[in-house]
Amino acid sequence: MRLSKSRVIAAKDFKTYRKKRNVIYSLAVIPFLVAILITAVILYAGRRSTSRLAPAELTLLLPAFLFFYVILAAYLATPIASYTIVGEKVEKSLEPLLATPTTDGEILLGKGLAAFLPPLAALWAGSALFMVLMDLATRSKLGYYFFPNWDSALVILLLLPVALLMSVEANVVVSSRVTDVRAGQQLGSLTVIPLAALYGAGELNLIDLGDTTNLLAIVAALAVVDVVLFFLARATFRREEILTKWR
Amino acid sequence: MIEANDLTKRFGGLTAVDSVSFSVGAGEVFGFLGPNGAGKTTTVRMLSCLISKTSGDAKIGGYDIGDESNHLKIRKLIGLVPDNVGLYDELSAYENLDFYGKLYDCAPAKRKENIERFLTMLGLWEKRDAAAGTFSKGMKQKLAIARALVHEPELLFMDEPTANLDPESAKTVRDFILELKKEKKTIFLNTHNLDEAQRICDRIGILNTKLVATGTPQELERALSGGGGARQTVVLLQEPPTDAMLAALGPLSSSVKQEGNRLTIDLKDPERENSLVVDALVKAGGHIQSVTIASASLEDVYLKLVREGGGG
Known part of the structure; x- marks a missing residue:
């Protein structure tokens, strides 16, 4: 597999996405809006006499809120990743692309990179803003800056990328099997479920998401899922079926 | 350049192409003439290694299309103008060609030179920075032809390149194909336009799932007129x-x-x-x-x- 080919495909997709407003808006607005909204909730809750947040509660809430960015990874990847194959098919640009001397793996990797890197950049920027705003909002109550810490670094630098990759790959698999963009987006958005379930399990104390070992185990499990999904994407990408059965 | 022997494609119980045998020499313009559903596009897709054959065999530039290890080599030899232009509407004409030039490993200097050359030949150079989505149907078709040529393929497959074009655009495209013919490009042209086939092609194969006749336009006329x-x-x-x-x-x-x-x-x-x-x-x-x-x-x-x- 030649990475240069994948880079060319990814660069083309970047250029295409830059001109799609829904993609730009979802990437440029949502991660930052979430940071601002959660900060507003913390500040509001902190000022209400009936529900003052104790420092101990804050130290539980802040990592939980940060986990929203992992869930957001699935959501943000969907509009781009679900478009990858089926979008090209709908716009009839897939046949000339498949006629080029590129392998299935090169095409899928290129499309995966294009769907992975912009949401990752947006999520990292959004989560950075979130941590700065949270530190500013909670410094007086906690007496120290809560972020950054090792667990937050683990969540943002490891868990978030593997979760995003899982979502991108699942969306690419879906995209190469469905025949219209909307169906791709609807099915692709289901990737949010396992991540939301993980968050729910944390809230229900079924798993301690503040525990470094647990986080590392989740990262390792998702990394395995990522590898499996890449091979599944290659196995389910059938040029002939895409060209002859899709209308 | 192309050798096909008993090439067959079935989709389930439907035979789309039935035991087709023909050859196309280097520098020749070969036309596949047939009604809709005759198997013209399926044949081109098999020869371009986009879909598999069911039986028979075919070679492109000496490479067997049945051998998957040859597919990338074959794709490098050919340029394809599909029946749907399939351009990236958000990208400019130049960016569309540049993208494909890169995928075909065309060296940067050569790529630049070819993009300018073909866009100029097709009258699109002045519009090189305009988004392909703003182009008329005729301009898009010309851009799709330039895209297929940007890596200077040895063999060009054109699948109904003038279908759905207005008469003026169709004439421009036909004139360009005639220019390519003068340059001794090997062209495989799918069409259901008889006049186009007669004017452009050195030889014609009449396809209706089976290949029912092959020859020069004159030979085919004589075959009917004088064939007993x-x-x-x-x-x-x-x-x-x-x-x-x-x-x-x-x-x-x-x-x-x-x-x-x-x-x-x-x-x-x-x-x-x-x-x-x-x-x-x-x-x-x-x-x-x-x-x-x-x-x-x-x-x-x-x-x-x-x-x-x-x-x-």
Whole structure:
């Protein structure tokens, strides 16, 4: 597999996405809006006499809120990743692309990179803003800056990328099997479920998401899922079926 | 450049292409002529290694299309203009070509040179920075042709390149294909436009799931006209023929159709027999304005063969 080919495909997709407003808006607005909204909730809750947040509660809430960015990874990847194959098919640009001397793996990797890197950049920027705003909002109550810490670094630098990759790959698999963009987006958005379930399990104390070992185990499990999904994407990408059965 | 032997493609119970055999030499323009659903696009897709064959074999530039390890080599040799242009509407004309040039490993300097060359040849250079989505249908088709040529392929597949174009755009595209023909490009042209096939192609294959005939346009016309069947001579007289004139034609008179001053006579070998007809008519007092051999057109050949061939 030649990475240069994948880079060319990814660069083309970047250029295409830059001109799609829904993609730009979802990437440029949502991660930052979430940071601002959660900060507003913390500040509001902190000022209400009936529900003052104790420092101990804050130290539980802040990592939980940060986990929203992992869930957001699935959501943000969907509009781009679900478009990858089926979008090209709908716009009839897939046949000339498949006629080029590129392998299935090169095409899928290129499309995966294009769907992975912009949401990752947006999520990292959004989560950075979130941590700065949270530190500013909670410094007086906690007496120290809560972020950054090792667990937050683990969540943002490891868990978030593997979760995003899982979502991108699942969306690419879906995209190469469905025949219209909307169906791709609807099915692709289901990737949010396992991540939301993980968050729910944390809230229900079924798993301690503040525990470094647990986080590392989740990262390792998702990394395995990522590898499996890449091979599944290659196995389910059938040029002939895409060209002859899709209308 | 192309060698196909008994090439067959079935989709479930449907046979799309049935035991097709033909060859296309380097520098030749070969036309695949057939109605919708005849298997033209399926054949091009098999030869471009986009879909697999069911049976038979084919070689492109000496590489067997049945061997998957050859697919990338074959794709590098060919350029494809599909029936749908499939451009990236958000990208400019230049960016579209640059993207494909990179995928075909065209060196940067050569890529730049080719993009300028083909966009200029097709009258699109001034529009190189405009988004492809803003182009007219004709301009998009020209851009799709430039895209297929940007890596200077040895073989160009064109799948109905003038379908759905207005007459002016279609003429521009046809003229460009004729330019490529002058440059000795090997072109495989799918079309259902008889006139286009006749004007552009060195040889034509008439496909209707099966390949029902192959030859130059002239050979195909001769095959229908002289292939054991009768041909017709049209004699235009200055006055309606008399009974004496018709009687003078002897045994031929039974095949004569008369319509005013015009006589249409079925002849097996008009080049030899016309002088006998003229002699007989003149001797019987006829004044002849003109004598013409009515030969079958490619359209006649096409319609006859497609109807005989059945399928669809």
